[in-house]
Amino acid sequence: MSETVKVAIIGSGPAGLSAASRAGQLGMSHVLLEKTDHLSDTIYKYQKGKRVLATPDRLDLRSDCRFAEGAREYILANWDEDAAKNKVNVVKEAEVTEVTGQQGAFEIKTTKGAFKAENIVLAIGTQGNPNRMRCPGNDLPHIIYTVDDPEDFKDKHITVVGSGDAGIENALGVAEEALENTVTILNRSKDFARAKAKNVSDMMEAGENGFMSIRTETQPKLVEPGWLTLETPTGDEKIQCDVIVARLGSVAPRGFVESMGIEFTGPDREAFPKLSPTFESTVPGIFVIGALAGYPLIKHCMNQGYDVVEFINGNKTLTPADEKDLAAIFAGLPQQRSVTEWLDFLRERVRIFADVSPLQMREFMLDSKVAFYRKGEVVFEKDEPGSSLFAIADGSAVVDIGGGVTVPIEQGSIFGEVGLISGRKRGATIRAGEDSIFVEVSRTAALKLMAAVPGAKRVINRISLERQLLQIFKGGLTVEDLQPIVEDPAIERVPAGKVVLAEGDEGDDVYVIRSGSMVVEKDIGGKPIFLRYLPAGSFFGEMAVLSGEKRNATVKAAVASEVIRLKGQQFKEMLAKRPQVRIATEAAVAERAAINNFIESRKASYSSAVDLYSDTAGFIMKEGLGEATDALLIDENLCVGCDNCEKACADSHEGLSRLDREAGKTFAHLHVPTSCRHCEHPHCMADCPPNVIHRGPDGEVFMEPGCIGCGNCMRNCPYGVIRMEAAPPEKPSLLRWLLTGFGPGPGEPSPKWTKKKLGEEKPKKIAVKCDMCKGIAGGPACVRACPTGAAIRVSPEEFLSIARLQEDAG
Amino acid sequence: MASLFPKRLLGRRSKATQTERVRERRHEGFLRYANFRWAKISGGLCLLIIVSYALVDVTPRHNGGSWYGYTLGTIGAGLILWLTALGYRKRKMTSDYWSLKAWTSAHVYLGLSLIVIGTWHTGFQLGWNVHTLAWALMMLVILSGLYGVVVYSTLPAALSNNRDEMTQMQMLEAIRAFDRQLHSAAQPLTPEDTAPVLAALDEDPFAGGIGARLSGRYPRCATAAALRTLGMSRSSDAEARDKVIGLLSQKEAALARLRQHLKIRALLEIWLYVHVPLTFALIAALSAHIISVFFYW
Structure with missing residues (x-):
């Protein structure tokens, strides 16, 4: 037991090591706790000679440790040197078992005794602890827990322990014929219930073809260099074994993190701990950085290690390492403001950014662009591919929805969301309505935004629905007409192959394809004949509304899709109110009916051509x-x-x-x-x-x-x-x-x-x-x-x- | 002939139309390319030559040495060199817009037009000399090319039907899988039954020279021999033998598919081993022909 240190850093990966180095450089009292007997275990476990990449290139490294692309050995050697040079106080083989106390007086119990600290930096990554083998000899070095590249193993006797997906995939990898390995996979039980069917069948096939031997109801009993003793239903057996791949699952770190009282953003596996702009978790004094905080790249981790110790040290003016990248993003704008001012400006003005935290905002902006547009300047043209989302920070935009009709979009709103949601080409040309500033958010950043900020998701979904409907009905409708529909949209997910409408059914609902695609089929002469393919943005079911008859064709999902269901009554009211829409819909119906008739008439005389067309479409x-x-x-x-x-x-x-x-x-x-x-x-x-x-x-x-x-x-x-x-x-x-x-x-x-x-x-x-x-x-x-x-x-x-x-x- | 070249082809090549031009909504073979554009051009050229040959009065008579003959000879020689360039075009992936299909189409039809250009160039004066050698080589190259056109338009469907979604690697892998199963299934057999099975295992699916490859017939196939021997044998345990016979007939079917595959591929490629070397021989003879003509001018 030692005196209280200012900060205890748990985990000596890139993030933890960088944090400890900064503390060492600042002369801050600290301790770096590492559960193994070496630094940076994840990278240590990489295959010999593996190249480690230093991405993203545009991000500067801010750390007291060196890092550039290179072989595993080179990077680890540098870090060992840097740790010594920065006077890092590291305690190895100190696995943390429990954290108690609060800011100023945390107590950390480890396998190497207890430590006291004012603050804690959690940098434990997401790997978790792989479950180890339990038999004697389980600490020998030829037991590995991951297979990075199967080609590293040639002409070896390899035993894979554990028959979940990871184990089977590794075994199949090293059992590749050209590698000439002798592979054995062990399974404790009789069947392979935990693995995917495809993996099991691939493994069985490999077994039948003599590429690996599959041993069920068998487990390891004793590990010795070069040999492995197995416990089998018919007694013990000793087999040759140069490498053991242990894939016995792992304990995810989330449980451990939550035991300290730290809250996560949600219950799903992708969730991260809730963090402040200074990486502080919901427990004051515990900071989370690195992969566990949602940043899997080494450079990010190292920069955060540096930053977090600066924050703990009371540095309030430190700007993150990406400051200059953000400054570059805002550089082209007419007004001069600081990065923070610009970020606040955007958060205030744009609806989808309203609920975004400052830390998230920085992140989203790095994947975005901001540009100034003169009045009348085209932002994008109709039918251009593109899936980014635009937000209007200043000024306004005008949509050209065809037939010389334009619709304005006001400041704070968004456009381009159809491309984002449906993945299709741009539906309309957009121009700047006046001198304006637009933010272009990349598809990935927009999806991340929707996943992380529920408020943003609601706004985007609502606007996209409204616009999609306006688009489809060719400008005959107004936002008010759609009010009841977008207020309470009936969005249905349809798995691939599922029938949405069946020929001969009663019903008058109309559907709009929000994402995915549908195929339309008709039963002609006892055989379903392909009529057409409907991409996202099309509507169907309108024939029955107009004719009042039964469904005259079957519509089913070609891929997993989303449809919006409009009640027949709602649709009829809309048609009654807007004669323009009625005319447009009737024209569409007439065209579709003509094609149906054409196919039906051809079927009688050229049935083979129609069958081939239909079967080809099906294929x-x-x-x-x-x-x-x-x-x-x-x-x-x-x-x-x-x-x-x-x-x-x-x-x-x-x-x-x-x-x-x-x-x-x-x-x-x-x-x-x-x-x-x-x-x-x-x-x-x-x-x-x-x-x-x-x-x-x-x-x-x-x-x-x-x-x-x-x-x-x-x-x-x-x-x-x-x-x-x-x-x-x-x-x-x-x-x-x-x-x-x-x-x-x-x-x-x-x-x-x-x-x-x-x-x-x-x-x-x-x-x-x-x-x-x-x-x-x-x-x-x-x-x-x-x-x-x-x-x-x-x-x-x-x-x-x-x-x-x-x-x-x- | 302006209508044969739509305006957009002659216009400036902007990037948008670049990509648009490569995009075709339907498959269109090299023979039908652009509504038989090169067939029309080549046919027109031949017609022009035949008609003008009859109309132009050259004294004392038509031959390669007249102004008319030189014109045809120059066109022909230029065409031969350009047609040879297809081999380079095919392999040089430059980034500008070109379509190898268009090149092939032009190659086929303009190549055929050489029959008229070359023959009419001679003025029908053939003899035992280097000039006629060049002409004969040219005709042989065209003949082998014609074979190529025929197999290219008839065999692909057969190749597709035979492989039935399997790749060549998968066919080989299937045979190896049967071999491994045969190896263990043959263990209980008597030595006299094992010997033909072992011979079948040792068989290289690629063995049996060019004749076998092209005909698809392998009279000394060890698998077929093993099947015959085991079919008549009474020495081993009947159940074990039946299992081996079953595996052998499966292997025979897999071998038949692979051999048919290799046969069709060989038929699709063999002509190139005639067409290309003969082309180089032709260019050599052509050079000798041209040099000698100028030498004796």
Whole structure:
């Protein structure tokens, strides 16, 4: 037991170490508590030689410890040196078990005794404590808890303990045939109830094919170097074992944090502790920084470590390290204000920012842009792709909703929300109504804002609903007409494949597709025939309202979607009040009826063409293209299998192909290769720690530099189109290859060549995906380089146009 | 011929129309490209040559050495070099707008027009000399190209049907999986039954020269032989033998698919091994032809 220190820092990762170093530099009494016998355990556990990236590039490092991109060993060695140099008072193997007391007199019980501190900085990350094996020998160094890169293991005897998803995925990784490992996976019980069905079936297949041995009702009994003794139903058995991968789950840190009285923003797993601008939690004197506070990147962690100790030291004037980035964002505006003044200005004036805390506001602004627009200047044009959200901080905007009608949007409101919610192109052209200042919030920041601030979410949803309805009914309606609908909207989530309306049903409700897409089918001659594809922003169900008859077609969700249900009565009242809307709706109905009749009449005489059209549409929807905005489709009547598309892709980028021509499903010679579809709501964007996946100006979903190689996007993509790969070294020129034949020719070089060229060097693998040849004037290389015309890139509605059927049916 | 080139193609290439031009809503093969634009151009060119050949009076008679012959010869030689450039265009991924399909389309139809350009250039004077060698090589190149056009328009559908959504790697993997199962299933068999199975396991799916590859026939297939032997054998346990026979016939089906796949791919590629070397021979003969013509001027 020692005297009370000013601050106790728990966790010696980048955040904790940086905090302790600052305290050391300031001469502040402190203690750094680390549960293992080395600093920065998470990075310590990385594979030997693994490259650690220093993103985001634009953020300056503010810390007494050094940090730049480099190998694991280099970074750890630097930190050990820096800790000594900064006179950090570290206590290793001190696992914290309990925290009691309050600000000024906290008492921290650890496995190395108790400590007293005035303040606590929690920097324990989110890894939690992996559950350890319980048998003797469980402390030997060849037991690892993560597999970063299966290729680090070659020709080894590997035993995976634990058969949840993590264990099975690791086992499948190291059991890859080319690695020549002998893999055993142990399961304590008979079946694999905790794992996903797909993982279990993959594992069983690998077992049948002799790639791994699956031992059920078996557990480890004794670990020795090179050997593992197993307890099996038929007695003990000793097997060879060079590496043990223990995947026994872990205890998340949330319970521990909450036991101190710290509140979280919500009950779900993504929630973070509630924090003040100085990182103070709801318990005065306990500060939370780093990954646990919601900042997974090393540089953020280190900067926060520095800042938090400065705050504890009474530094009130410290501005965060991102101050100059924020200043740059505001630099182009006509008025001169400080960053804080600008942030307050925006929070005061813009409705969606009203409930945002100053700390959150800084965060959102870093992903946003602010610009000054002269009166009449176009902000964006109709049909431009774009998914960012605009807010009017000063002035006003004018929407051109077609037919020469314009609608003003007042200061404090937002626009561009249709692109944000539906993921589709801009629905209308927007101009500045007077000299104005608009804030452009990126899609990711806007989604984060909606998730974190309920008030902002309500405002955005309400406005978007109102606008979407105005848009669909072509300006015939006013905001007042929609009042009853937006006050109490009936928004329904529809899972993919679910029928919203069935042919022959009674009912007169009208639906508007808020996000996702629908397919319309009609039963003709006992077979459902595809009539049309309805993208987000369309409406359906209006025929029954006008005719008073039963539903004349079935509408079902092509992908998971959201629809807004309008009561038939409400809709009728609207039509009665606004003859313009009635005319527009009747015109739409007439057009749809004409297409229905056309298909019905063709069905009798050209049934094979109609069937093919319908079946093709069904296939395309089944392949998930209902959520695509632009997909590669190959006509296998034309494809000669030359793979020039793949080669062109590799050569147009950094030597890696982002498509696999041969893989994927085929129907009636129409082939959907493994290649990005640029989804309306990209799954890959869902969880990108450095936030580098964006939608570009041509609708492409692309990755900007800064990927940290975590693989989240690859796992989140349901279509398997993202690879984790390091760019190969530069190839000799094409002419040299043509003339001498040396080196790899066009396309992706063979792994063998790459390996030979690189030697010992092991570059970091990062995510690689199609960017629709962004920035290449000629357009997508795969299509340009197809010699026979087999490859095209289309959106589903372009491909399934009625014109196609008309041509086919003659 | 202005109508063959819509205005937008001749106009300034702005970025928006760039991307728009690559976008096609439907698949359109290289033969049909732009409503047979290059077929029309090439056909028109041939017609022009045939008609003008009849109308133009060259003394003493039409041959390669007349002004008319030189004109056709220059066009032909230029065309041959340009057609050869397809091989470079195909592999050079520059970032500006071009469509390899358009190039292929032009390559096919303009290549065919060389039959008229080249032959009419000779004035139908053929003999045993380097000049006629160049002409003959050109005709052979065109002939092999014609074969290419035929297989490109007939075989892709068969390739697609045969592979049935499997990739070549998956086909090989399927065969390896059967091999592994055969290996354990064959353990209980008697030595005389095991021997043909082991031979089948040792079989390299890629073995059996170019003839087998192109015909798809593998008369010495060890898997088929093992099936025959085991079908007639009575020596091992019947149940174990039946299991092995079942696996062998599955492997045979997988092999048949792979071999058919390799056969179609070989048929789609083999002509290039004639077309390309002959093109270089043609260029060599053409150079000799041109140099000798100027030497004896």
